[in-house]
Amino acid sequence: MITALDSIGRLTHGFLRQAGDMLAMFCQCLFWIVVGPFKRKPVPVKNFFAQTVFSGWDSLLIVIFVDFFIGMVLAMQSAYQLEQLGATIYVAALVGVSMTREIGPVLTALVIAGRVGAAITAELATMKVTEQVEALQTIGLNPVRYLVAPRLLALALMLPVLTVIGDLMGMVGGYVIGVTNLGLGSGLYIDTTIEFLTNKDILTGLLKSFVFALIIAMISCQQGLGTEGGAEGVGRSTTRSVVTSFIMIIVADAILTALFYFAG
Amino acid sequence: MSSSHHERKPVISVKNLVKSFGGRRILNGVTLDILEGETFVIMGGSGCGKSTFLRHLIGSLRPDSGEVWMFGEDIAKADEDRMHEIRKKFGMLFQSGGLFDSMSVGDNIALPLREHTKLDDSIIRIMVRMKLELVGLSGFEDLMPSQLSGGMKKRVGLARAIALDPKIVFYDEPTAGLDPVMTGVVDKLTIDLTKQLGITSVVVTHDMNSVFRIADRIVMLHKGEVLQIGTPEEIRHAKDPIIQQFINGDPEGPISFLQRGEGYLDKLTA
Ligand SMILES: Nc1ncnc2c1ncn2[C@@H]1O[C@H](COP(=O)(O)OP(=O)(O)OP(=O)(O)O)[C@@H](O)[C@H]1O
Numbered sequence: 001m002i003t004a005l006d007s008i009g010r011l012t013h014g015f016l017r018q019a020g021d022m023l024a025m026f027c028q029c030l031f032w033i034v035v036g037p038f039k040r041k042p043v044p045v046k047n048f049f050a051q052t053v054f055s056g057w058d059s060l061l062i063v064i065f066v067d068f069f070i071g072m073v074l075a076m077q078s079a080y081q082l083e084q085l086g087a088t089i090y091v092a093a094l095v096g097v098s099m100t101r102e103i104g105p106v107l108t109a110l111v112i113a114g115r116v117g118a119a120i121t122a123e124l125a126t127m128k129v130t131e132q133v134e135a136l137q138t139i140g141l142n143p144v145r146y147l148v149a150p151r152l153l154a155l156a157l158m159l160p161v162l163t164v165i166g167d168l169m170g171m172v173g174g175y176v177i178g179v180t181n182l183g184l185g186s187g188l189y190i191d192t193t194i195e196f197l198t199n200k201d202i203l204t205g206l207l208k209s210f211v212f213a214l215i216i217a218m219i220s221c222q223q224g225l226g227t228e229g230g231a232e233g234v235g236r237s238t239t240r241s242v243v244t245s246f247i248m249i250i251v252a253d254a255i256l257t258a259l260f261y262f263a264g
Numbered sequence: 265m266s267s268s269h270h271e272r273k274p275v276i277s278v279k280n281l282v283k284s285f286g287g288r289r290i291l292n293g294v295t296l297d298i299l300e301g302e303t304f305v306i307m308g309g310s311g312c313g314k315s316t317f318l319r320h321l322i323g324s325l326r327p328d329s330g331e332v333w334m335f336g337e338d339i340a341k342a343d344e345d346r347m348h349e350i351r352k353k354f355g356m357l358f359q360s361g362g363l364f365d366s367m368s369v370g371d372n373i374a375l376p377l378r379e380h381t382k383l384d385d386s387i388i389r390i391m392v393r394m395k396l397e398l399v400g401l402s403g404f405e406d407l408m409p410s411q412l413s414g415g416m417k418k419r420v421g422l423a424r425a426i427a428l429d430p431k432i433v434f435y436d437e438p439t440a441g442l443d444p445v446m447t448g449v450v451d452k453l454t455i456d457l458t459k460q461l462g463i464t465s466v467v468v469t470h471d472m473n474s475v476f477r478i479a480d481r482i483v484m485l486h487k488g489e490v491l492q493i494g495t496p497e498e499i500r501h502a503k504d505p506i507i508q509q510f511i512n513g514d515p516e517g518p519i520s521f522l523q524r525g526e527g528y529l530d531k532l533t534a
């Protein structure tokens with residue numbers, strides 16, 4: 001009983017400390033992004049571009065692939081139920097709205113956490129254990145400004161873009177099923193999709209993906225820079241980074257969905 | 265020789281430096297001066313806190329208590345902006361080289377110049393070549409660190425450390441893992457930099473041949489404290505059995521590796 005309480009306490013303590021560290025790092029990032037240019041120490045543009053290409057362009061194919069097939073699955077799954085009500089055309093509405101509000105942002109974020117977040121943690125962790133981070137500091141380059149801020153900016157920009165592309169691909173997947181398998185007219189399918197999709201759905205999805213981007217960037221950078229203990233430590237941090245990101249994305253999604261739902 | 269040291273001013277002055285990690289005392293009140301233009305060697309057994317001590321001198325660790333005076337400023341209390349200025353005046357060669365493996369050799373050396381100066385890129389390129397020439401690696405600027413041998417990495421690390429013409433260079437085990445010839449090369453570089461450019465060198469090393477080749481003065485650290493400071497001659501003839509054991513590489517002696525004695529059986533059976 002005591003030991004159970006003890007370990008719960010320790011877990012909570014560890015979690016809070018990490019959340020605090022992450023918040024501090026996030027504030028430092030904001031500082032460098034906002035104040036840096038005025039102190040003639042901007043976030044290095046070259047690193048930002050490299051990260052944009054890596055997290056955005058290089059992830060495009062897998063995002064297209066995953067969201068397209070999920071769109072198809074979603075269409076088939078909902079058709080299976082809507083057919084019984086004689087309302088097959090609502091497949092278009094259902095796919096459109098749930099891709100933009102929910103599945104697109106979450107799925108894309110999970111894919112990016114696995115692909116980009118893991119890579120960021122592994123890279124920064126390796127830099128940490130081989131004294132490269134310390135070398136940066138000694139040269140006078142702040143690791144948050146030089147390493148973390150470009151990654152945060154790149155993800156905050158690219159994840160919403162990828163999410164929009166993913167949403168579209170999901171709808172295309174749904175469209176393919178609707179037109180070829182469910183006997184829906186092409187024009188009717190597109191019209192129904194547009195009719196049911198509101199600006200608020202799109203904004204909700206974009207806001208979610210922006211928050212997920214911050215979560216992935218901060219967790220992966222913090223785990224990377226906090227690594228101790230050689231190659232084993234790099235592996236441990238990478239695993240922890242991906243697992244923590246997955247959990248936090250789902251938790252944040254639940255909170256945001258509830259907020260939007262109850263706030264009307 | 266030793267009389268000239270008395271006239272030199274200290275550039276680094278450490279007073280009562282104390283540092284613990286997770287309740288374990290690593291540095292227990294280290295006090296010493298490092299003089300301008302000398303090669304100062306830090307010796308001590310593995311894990312006695314040499315790297316930790318060095319990290320306090322470059323400001324990447326803050327002491328629990330004590331002072332680290334450098335260029336007339338207590339860097340243990342300096343804020344980030346001050347530290348940024350002070351960092352221009354020293355360079356550091358890391359134990360594993362610490363090269364950025366996402367950048368070419370040339371970019372590694374250019375990075376401090378790009379960060380701290382407003383020099384034109386064509387001038388920076390020339391300066392990079394000059395530094396590479398100095399460490400005997402001309403023509404290597406386009407290689408990636410992963411394509412270099414251990415000794416070459418160390419020398420590129422050194423070229424980067426001296427990119428900004430620093431007043432002090434710190435070396436963490438510059439010759440560890442190098443063959444005897446390469447060790448001699450790195451030692452000669454250290455001596456040349458000190459003598460020709462007037463740089464103050466602070467070198468952590470276990471390598472006894474190196475120590476007596478390069479040192480003007482030596483400090484022996486043991487269990488987080490200063491055991492003795494002196495010239496190579498004074499250290500060589502030191503009465504202290506710990507120092508004698510360390511110099512001669514004796515497995516038997518006061519530096520215990522085999523921890524017999526009290527509580528030994530308890531430790532095994534715990
Ligand atoms: N960041 C840290 N957190 C916890 N303990 C640390 C940390 N850095 C060093 N230590 C501990 O401090 C002690 C001294 O480490 P340090 O790296 O300074 O030794 P060293 O004298 O440089 O050894 P070596 O000659 O093997 O490089 C070690 O026992 C190490 O475990």
Ligand SMILES: [Mg+2]
Pocket residue numbers: 314315316359436
């Ligand atoms: Mg060391």
